[in-house]
Amino acid sequence: MAKYNDLTDSELILLLNEDNNAAFKEIYLRYDKLLYLYAYKKLRNKEEAKDVVQDVFTWLLNHRQDIHLKVSLSAYLYKAVLHKIFDIFKHKGIIKRYAESGEHYIELESVETDYLIREKDISSLIAQEIAAMPPKMREIYILKRKNYLSTKEIALQLGVSEHTVSTQLKRAMKHLRIKLGLVAYLLWILKI
Known part of the structure; x- marks a missing residue:
């Protein structure tokens, strides 16, 4: 067999699907x-950037047998990193909004334990807003934002038109923009 660094990304993904650790190592190095x-x-923070990349590679390794890419590996990885970055921005935006509202006392320079508690609360708030969406809207949103399916793939999977999927995604982003503020609005504008 050729050296792993001579293989294409598609060949590496096929090997990765078969639990080939050397293929994962090559993807990681690449x-x-x-x-x-x-x-x-995007983040201007070394530790956050390292954590984001580590999370993406950890997810890739843990789901290696289920990965069937419809886009290039590089596009998939960059999009996964971008989604993680926007999750960080969303969390920071919500913390800032709470701090500015004065409804809750939040010291932004607090100790790590307090941060972890707030982060859990914020994650819970986001999950509640997603859960509050109408069932079909929520299903489409999850397929798009968490399963990274395209509009066409969602339409085929659910047996609806692409227009319906697009409309539901726009409504979902409007719902989040209203409930969560500016960062969710930016995600909707960028249509990632």
Whole structure:
């Protein structure tokens, strides 16, 4: 067999599906630094950028047998990193909004334990807003934002038109924009 660094991304994914650890190592070596630089440019925080990339590779390794890409591996990895970055921005935006509202006392320079408690509360708030969506809207939103399916794939899977999927996604983002504030609105505008 050829050296792993001579293989295409598609060949590496096929090997990764078969639990080939050397294929995962090659994917990691090929994209780790590039993804880190991309994350760092967006976040301007070395530790957060490292964590985002680590989370993406951990997810890739844990789901290696289920990965069937319809896009290039690089596009998939960059999009996964971008989604993680926007999750961080969402969390920061909600913390800032709470702090500015004066409804809750939040010291932004607090100890790590307090941060973890607030982060759990914020995650719970986001989950509640997603759960509050009408069932079909929620299903479409989850397929798009968490399962990374395209509008066409969602339409085929649910047996509805692509227009219906697009309309439901726009309504879901409007719902989140109203409930969660500016960061969710930016996600909707960027249509990631």
